[in-house]
Amino acid sequence: xxxxxxxxxxxxxxxxxxxxxxxxxxxxxxxxxxxxxxxxxxxxxxxxxxxxxxxxxxxxxxxxxxxxxxxxxxxxxxxxxxxxxxxxxxxxxxxxxxxxxxxxxxxxxxxxxxxxxxxxxxxxxxxxxxxxxxxxxxxxxxxxxxxxxxxxxxxxxxxxxxxxxxxxxxxxxxxxxxxxxxxxxxxxxxxxxxxxxxxxxxxxxxxxxxxxxxxxxxxxxxxxxxxxxxxxxxxxxxxxxxxxxxxxxxxxxxxxxxxxxxxxxxxxxxxxxxxxxxxxxxxxxxxxxxxxxxxxxxxxxxxxxxxxxxxxxxxxxxxxxxxxxxxxxxxxxxxxxxxxxxxxxxxxxxxxxxxxxxxxxxxxxxxxxxxxxxxxxxxxxxxxxxxxxxxxxxxxxxxxxxxxxxxxxxxxxxxxxxxxxxxxxxxxxxxxxxxxxxxxxxxxxxxxxxxxxxxxxxxxxxxxxxxx
Amino acid sequence: xxxxxxxxxxxxxxxxxxxxxxxxxxxxxxxxxxxxxxxxxxxxxxxxxxxxxxxxxxxxxxxxxxxxxxxxxxxxxxxxxxxxxxxxxxxxxxxxxxxxxxxxxxxxxxxxxxxxxxxxxxxxxxxxxxxxxxxxxxxxxxxxxxxxxxxxxxxxxxxxxxxxxxxxxxxxxxxxxxxxxxxxxxxxxxxxxxxxxxxxxxxxxxxxxxxxxxxxxxxxxxxxxxxxxxxxxxxxxxxxxxxxxxxxxxxxxxxxxxxxxxxxxxxxxxxxxxxxxxxxxxxxxxxxxxxxxxxxxxxxxxxxxxxxxxxxxxxxxxxxxxxxxxxxxxxxxxxxxxxxxxxxxxxxxxxxxxxxxxxxxxxxxxxxxxxxxxxxxxxxxxxxxxxxxxxxxxxxxxxxxxxxxxxxxxxxxxxxxxxxxxxxxxxxxxxxxxxxxxxxxxxxxxxxxxxxxxxxxxxxxxxxxxxx
Numbered sequence: 029x030x031x032x033x034x035x036x037x038x039x040x041x042x043x044x045x046x047x048x049x050x051x052x053x054x055x056x057x058x059x060x061x062x063x064x065x066x067x068x069x070x071x072x073x074x075x076x077x078x079x080x081x082x083x084x085x086x087x088x089x090x091x092x093x094x095x096x097x098x099x100x101x102x103x104x105x106x107x108x109x110x111x112x113x114x115x116x117x118x119x120x121x122x123x124x125x126x127x128x129x130x131x132x133x134x135x136x137x138x139x140x141x142x143x144x145x146x147x148x149x150x151x152x153x154x155x156x157x158x159x160x161x162x163x164x165x166x167x168x169x170x171x172x173x174x175x176x177x178x179x180x181x182x183x184x185x186x187x188x189x190x191x192x193x194x195x196x197x198x199x200x201x202x203x204x205x206x207x208x209x210x211x212x213x214x215x216x217x218x219x220x221x222x223x224x225x226x227x228x229x230x231x232x233x234x235x236x237x238x239x240x241x242x243x244x245x246x247x248x249x250x251x252x253x254x255x256x257x258x259x260x261x262x263x264x265x266x267x268x269x270x271x272x273x274x275x276x277x278x279x280x281x282x283x284x285x286x287x288x289x290x291x292x293x294x295x296x297x298x299x300x301x302x303x304x305x306x307x308x309x310x311x312x313x314x315x316x317x318x319x320x321x322x323x324x325x326x327x328x329x330x331x332x333x334x335x336x337x338x339x340x341x342x343x344x345x346x347x348x349x350x351x352x353x354x355x356x357x358x359x360x361x362x363x364x365x366x367x368x369x370x371x372x373x374x375x376x377x378x379x380x381x382x383x384x385x386x387x388x389x390x391x392x393x394x395x396x397x398x399x400x401x402x403x404x405x406x407x408x409x410x411x412x413x414x415x416x417x418x419x420x421x422x423x424x425x426x427x428x429x430x431x432x433x434x435x436x437x438x439x440x441x442x443x444x445x446x447x448x449x450x451x452x453x454x455x456x457x458x459x460x461x462x463x464x465x466x467x468x469x470x471x472x473x474x475x476x477x478x479x480x481x482x483x484x485x486x487x488x489x490x491x492x493x494x495x496x
Numbered sequence: 497x498x499x500x501x502x503x504x505x506x507x508x509x510x511x512x513x514x515x516x517x518x519x520x521x522x523x524x525x526x527x528x529x530x531x532x533x534x535x536x537x538x539x540x541x542x543x544x545x546x547x548x549x550x551x552x553x554x555x556x557x558x559x560x561x562x563x564x565x566x567x568x569x570x571x572x573x574x575x576x577x578x579x580x581x582x583x584x585x586x587x588x589x590x591x592x593x594x595x596x597x598x599x600x601x602x603x604x605x606x607x608x609x610x611x612x613x614x615x616x617x618x619x620x621x622x623x624x625x626x627x628x629x630x631x632x633x634x635x636x637x638x639x640x641x642x643x644x645x646x647x648x649x650x651x652x653x654x655x656x657x658x659x660x661x662x663x664x665x666x667x668x669x670x671x672x673x674x675x676x677x678x679x680x681x682x683x684x685x686x687x688x689x690x691x692x693x694x695x696x697x698x699x700x701x702x703x704x705x706x707x708x709x710x711x712x713x714x715x716x717x718x719x720x721x722x723x724x725x726x727x728x729x730x731x732x733x734x735x736x737x738x739x740x741x742x743x744x745x746x747x748x749x750x751x752x753x754x755x756x757x758x759x760x761x762x763x764x765x766x767x768x769x770x771x772x773x774x775x776x777x778x779x780x781x782x783x784x785x786x787x788x789x790x791x792x793x794x795x796x797x798x799x800x801x802x803x804x805x806x807x808x809x810x811x812x813x814x815x816x817x818x819x820x821x822x823x824x825x826x827x828x829x830x831x832x833x834x835x836x837x838x839x840x841x842x843x844x845x846x847x848x849x850x851x852x853x854x855x856x857x858x859x860x861x862x863x864x865x866x867x868x869x870x871x872x873x874x875x876x877x878x879x880x881x882x883x884x885x886x887x888x889x890x891x892x893x894x895x896x897x898x899x900x901x902x903x904x905x906x907x908x909x910x911x912x913x914x915x916x917x918x919x920x921x922x923x924x925x926x927x928x929x930x931x932x933x934x935x936x937x938x939x940x941x942x943x944x945x946x947x948x949x950x951x952x953x954x955x956x957x958x959x960x961x962x963x964x
Contacts, residue, residue, distance in 0.1 A: 260867045261729045261739050262900070271729050274742035278770040281749045285763035295753035302746040398900035399728045408900055432730070432866035432876055433901065 066450045073484055076491045077449050080330065085494045086348075086446075089328035093347045094423045094442045097323035097331075097387075102315035103248040105195040105202070107240035111187030114175040114204060120151070121168040125183025125380040126338025127353035128171055131162050135339030137218025137375050140466030141182035142167075144220030148228050149186050155220065155467075173334055173345075176321070177204040178313045178380035181216035181462055181470075182339070189228075190236030194251065194314040196322065203318035205310035207231050210303070212469055216379075217462040219469040238297045242283035249279050251315045252428050255389075258308075259429050259439070264397040265312040266381060266390030267404060267458040267473055272308035277301050313380060316387035323347050323442075328494050330487075331423060332443040335386045335455065335478050339378040339462075344482045346445055349489055356481035361461050363474015364405045375464040377476050382457045388426055388441025391456035391475065392418045395431040396439075404458050404473045408433075414456045415440065421447040421455065445490065448483045534918045541952055544959045545917050548798065553962045554816075554914075557796035561815045562891045562910045565791035565799075565855075570783035571716040573663040573670070575708035579655030582643040582672060588619070589636040593651025593848045594806025595821035596639055599630050603807030605686025605843050608934025609650035610635075612688025616696050617654050623688065623935075641802055641813075644789070645672040646781045646848035649684035649930055649938075650807070657696075658704030662719065662782040664790065671786035673778035675699050678771070680937055684847075685930040687937040706765045710751035717747050719783045720896050723857075726776075727897050727907070732865040733780040734849060734858030735872060735926040735941055740776035745769050781848060784855035791815050791910075796962050798955075799891060800911035803854045803923065803946050807846040807930075812950045814913055817957055824949035829929050831942015832873045843932040845944050850925045856894055856909025859924035859943065860886045863899040864907075872926050872941045876901075882924045883908065889915040889923065913958065916951045 038057040041048035043064065051058040067074035080086055111117055122145050124138055134142070139162070146158035146167070161167060172179045179185050183206075191204045209227055213219040243249065254275050261271030280301065284294060301307055317334075324333040329347035336343055343353035358376040365371070384390040394400060395415035398408035412433055418440040419425075425438030443455055454477035461472040506525040509516035511532065519526040535542035548554055579585055590613050592606060602610070607630070614626035614635070629635060640647045647653050651674075659672045677695055681687040711717070722743050723731075729739030748769065752762060769775055785802075792801040797815035804811055811821035826844040833839070852858040862868060863883035866876035880901055886908040887893075893906030911923055922945035929940040 257738070270725070271739060271742070274739070274746055277749065278742055278745055281745065282763045282766040282770060285753070285759055285766050288759045291753055291756045295750045298750040298753050302750060398904075408903060435876060436866075 064452060068452050068480075073449060073487065076487055077446060080446055080487065080491055080494070083328075083494060085328035086330055086490075089326045089348055090331055090423055090444065093323040093326040093329040093331045096326070097319050097442060098427055099198060100319040100322045101197040102194050102251040102318050103197045104243060104251055104311055105193045105248045106243045107236050108191050108193050108204070109187070110177075110185050110189045110191050110206075113191055113193065114177060117175060117187060118168050119187065120166060121170055121187070122146075123170055123172040123175060123177060123179065123183065123185040124338060125172060125179055125181065125378060126336045127341055127343030127355050129169070129338040129340055131169060133340055135375050135378065136465045137378060137462035138182040138184070138339050140218030140220055140468070141184040141215050143466065144215045144224060145184045145186040147220060148225055149188055171336075171338075172380055173336060175204075176202065176317070178317045178383050179206050179216065180208070180309055180313065180381040181379040181460060182218060183380045184215060188232060190232055192311050192314050194311065194318050195248070196318055197250075199322075201318060201321060203314045203321060205314035205317075207235065208304060208307050208310045211306060214469060217460070217469040218466050220467055234293060235297055235300060238284060238287060238289055238293070239280065241287040242280050245283045245286060246279065249276070251311065254279070255312065255315070256428050256430065259393060259396040260432055262397050262399055264390050264393040264400055264458065265308065266384040267460065268397045268400045269308040269312065270305040272312065273301070273305050276308050276311070309381065312389065313383050316383045316389060319387055320383065325350070330445045330490055332386055332445060335382040335457070336380045337377045337382065339376055342377060342479050342482060344478065344486060346486045346490065348493060349486060352489070354482045354485040354489070356479035359476050359479060361459055361474040361476045362405065363461055363472050364403065365461070365472035366470070369463070369471035373463050373471055375462040377457070377459060378462055379459065381459065382478070385455055385457050386443060388422070388429065388439040390458045392422075392441065393429065393431060393439045394456075394458065395433045398433070400458060404475055406475070417453055418456065420451050421453050445483045445486045448480065449487050452480065454478050454480055532920060536920050536948075541917060541955065544955055545914060548914055548955065548959055548962070551796075551962060553796035554798055554958075557794045557816055558799055558891055558910075558912065561791040561794040561797040561799045564794070565787050565910060566895055567666060568787040568790045569665040570662050570719040570786050571665045572711060572719055572779055573661045573716045574711045575704050576659050576661050576672070577655070578645075578653050578657045578659050578674075581659055581661065582645060585643060585655060586636050587655065588634060589638055589655070591638055591640040591643060591645060591647065591651065591653040592806060593640060593647055593649065593846060594804045595809055595811030595823050597637070597806040597808055599637065601808055603843050603846065604933045605846060605930040606650040606652070606807050608686030608688055608936070609652040609683050611934065612683045612692060613652045613654040615688060616693055617656055639804075639806075640848055641804060643672075644670065644785070646785045646851050647674050647684065648676070648777060648781065648849040649847040649928060650686060651848045652683060656700060658700055660779050660782050662779065662786050663716070664786055665718075667790075669786060669789060671782045671789060673782040673785075675703065676772060676775050676778045679774060682937060685928070685937040686934050688935055702761060703765055703768060706752060706755060706757055706761070707748065709755040710748050713751045713754060714747065717744070719779065722747070723780065723783070724896050724898065727861060727864040728900055730865050730867055732858050732861040732868055732926065733776065734852040735928065736865045736868045737776040737780065738773040740780065741769070741773050744776050744779070777849065780857065781851050784851045784857060787855055788851065793818070798913045798958055800854055800913060803850040803925070804848045805845045805850065807843055810845060810947050810950060812946065812954060814954045814958065816961060817954060820957070822950045822953040822957070824947040827944050827947060829927060829942040829944045830873065831929055831940050832871065833929070833940035834938070837931070837939035841931050841939055843930040845925070845927060846930055847927065849927065850946070853923055853925050854911060856890070856897065856907040858926045860890075860909065861897065861899060861907045862924075862926065863901040866901070868926060872943055874943070885921055886924065888919050889921050913951045913954045916948065917955050920948065922946050922948055
């Protein structure tokens with residue numbers, strides 16, 4: 029003790045920072061170590077977590093699920109029509125983003141997009157009639173995810189809409205997404221004006237057949253090399269798809285030329301693809317869905333295989349927990365707004381596009397995309413910090429997708445519900461912001477998080493499942 | 497003194513690190529501050545530097561030159577033929593990279609490219625006859641730079657070759673470059689086999705007219721926004737042009753479709769442009785040349801307006817020093833080699849492409865392009881460090897071209913010969929490596945530096961000039 033007192037003393041404070049501040053204020057040397065109790069200090073949850081940690085069923089199940097996820101080789105195979113392509117797609121059915129939700133509970137932009145889809149299908153003559161029809165119970169509503177599909181924002185897919193078909197070249201499984209319309213006034217943001225409907229009609233009649241021909245001639249496009257290159261070029265393939273869209277056009281353009289369309293029709297297709305930096309988003313979502321589906325259904329696995337929002341609820345699915353959704357209220361988005369709009373105008377978190385984060389893209393790969401901060405807010409340092417933080421809640425790193433700013437380390441992927449509960453770190457999501465009213469469209473973009481409550485419910489369910 | 501001795505002592509060592517190492521070895525606390533005497537400790541040079549520092553003529557001249565450089569708005573205006581487009585282009589003249597050099601002094605790849613150009617022009621029947629003709633004195637050789645043009649590597653431009661025309665939309669001045677053939681066996685690396693000549697013939701007959709039509713229909717393409725976007729997407733627009741080439745294709749493809757070529761001809765043009773990630777390089781060089789030409793000829797300015805290499809000598813030009821070249825022996829390149837090749841196979845530093853570094857791209861903007869290290873060697877940290885170091889020798893930062901990894905600070909540009917001498921920091925250059933023999937081609941890529949000796953000569957000349 030006398031020896032201790034005669035030397036210079038330093039303090040390491042673990043946890044609550046106030047103690048460290050007091051020592052520092054008194055002139056002491058103090059090192060603050062961030063720490064908080066596991067499971068946020070919740071005893072019941074913490075005990076469940078402890079029982080699931082190094083669990084004889086969960087560990088091998090996660091290894092199997094993660095390996096299946098990494099093993100998928102997604103190929104952009106072709107173009108189909110929702111009514112003909114999707115399993116269990118009813119004649120008067122509309123698919124939507126997120127977990128199940130009834131018409132009367134839906135948020136404004138989803139209702140707007142449904143009105144637009146009804147007009148697009150000519151099931152009603154005008155918006156008022158469309159709303160009446162939607163409320164009548166004569167239209168079936170079903171989540172995209174229940175049909176192997178994903179759709180950004182409102183995620184409305186109607187029977188006549190063209191879809192991307194993404195196929196696992198190692199196995200043949202498929203996942204689907206609709207086509208991207210571009211920014212601003214678009215169906216997926218709840219807009220349904222004449223311009224929106226005219227564009228959707230052109231996409232169905234001209235764009236989709238041309239792209240289908242080009243893909244058929246190419247025999248498909250391998251997506252992993254293309255996305256890996258896009259991450260090197262500053263995309264995170266959720267809210268930034270500038271490089272991926274360009275690389276896709278580079279592959280498609282010569283094949284489109286060989287499709288022998290009339291010159292002006294070809295030029296219009298090229299104009300449309302070249303003019304939309306988000307064109308690749310829906311393909312990115314479908315390949316993420318395909319890879320995660322391969323990891324789904326492994327008994328005992330705590331790996332998250334879907335995160336999605338319907339504008340009212342945020343839902344997750346877990347590999348070892350079947351088709352159940354674990355939901356919590358959808359959150360607000362912290363972001364940048366287009367001129368004339370602000371947080372008071374914003375809908376809550378919406379869309380299937382968080383399937384990209386579930387697969388390690390978007391917020392998880394923000395370190396690859398410093399320029400995303402001009403769109404969603406923050407600094408390049410924040411973007412890198414997000415990728416680093418996601419390492420704490422994931423099973424591993426991609427063996428294909430590298431983040432240059434992290435010295436080419438792999439993108440963190442494979443969210444483990446146990447790690448989310450243990451650290452209290454919520455998965456970060458880059459996302460667009462829709463106006464809360466039907467018929468308006470996108471008003472900004474920003475960051476949000478998957479609510480912890482989804483994960484606590486899933487953890488409790490998993491404990492029951494593995495001990496059953 | 498007694499008080500000093502009783503407290504803990506620390507040392508700051510300025511300059512030679514050995515002193516600091518000795519203190520550290522003895523257990524002392526030491527902070528090393530990097531420092532070296534200005535002008536590398538050369539007294540005469542240092543005095544000249546001192547006399548040119550805060551000089552009443554040089555400072556305003558540099559402000560004027562730098563503002564002129566920043567003020568250029570380069571537009572990709574169209575396509576021309578060297579013989580018809582370039583000033584003072586003789587009928588039997590071949591242009592080459594770098595400062596002037598005679599046939600008997602030229603390096604292997606430049607000789608190879610000259611043989612290829614003679615065969616391309618059908619001035620000789622075979623390689624042997626071409627070499628004889630080149631040595632006969634009947635062909636005039638002249639630097640590209642003397643005709644407002646730039647060419648990568650050997651930089652050979654012959655009268656029939658198609659050229660890019662880049663024009664300042666604010667003023668009408670023009671600069672030119674040839675078309676990029678792709679990697680590997682290419683004329684600019686000294687290859688002249690039948691494949692090389694067949695490709696050049698196709699480029700002249702099919703590619704150039706198609707691109708010319710597309711550009712005419714577009715009315716030109718503004719290059720600053722395109723390049724700014726490419727820097728955000730991981731290019732440094734010297735050895736990495738993946739994004740810029742894709743963005744260019746995005747602009748060109750719809751216009752090419754409207755040019756109503758036969759489908760297969762159109763597809764071949766799109767294939768060629770889409771298949772070459774370096775396609776934009778020559779355009780990047782021409783716009784850099786255009787911007788730097790605007791800064792050239794300001795009496796008293798110490799701003800570098802060209803850095804170029806002919807494979808034997810490295811030469812620089814300075815704004816206030818007219819048409820003179822200040823030369824030193826060309827250096828070796830520290831880089832990565834293609835399989836089967838090594839440093840013993842390499843030609844020395846070669847090409848006009850260092851015009852990109854002179855304008856703040858390439859090595860100066862490496863912080864934008866972490867993936868470049870897979871091509872030229874090093875780590876992403878090295879890439880960022882290069883951009884930071886170049887700040888010490890430049891007049892300012894670009895007001896358009898941002899480097900995301902440096903929190904969107906502008907690219908360092910406008911090399912000041914005084915700052916190079918003061919700091920001893922040589923401009924860094926990313927570059928391709930050609931085989932030292934004629935007829936082989938590219939064997940790697942890496943980093944090199946502009947030799948200090950060019951700058952010391954220029955400084956001496958500037959002192960005479962401003963005091964004349």
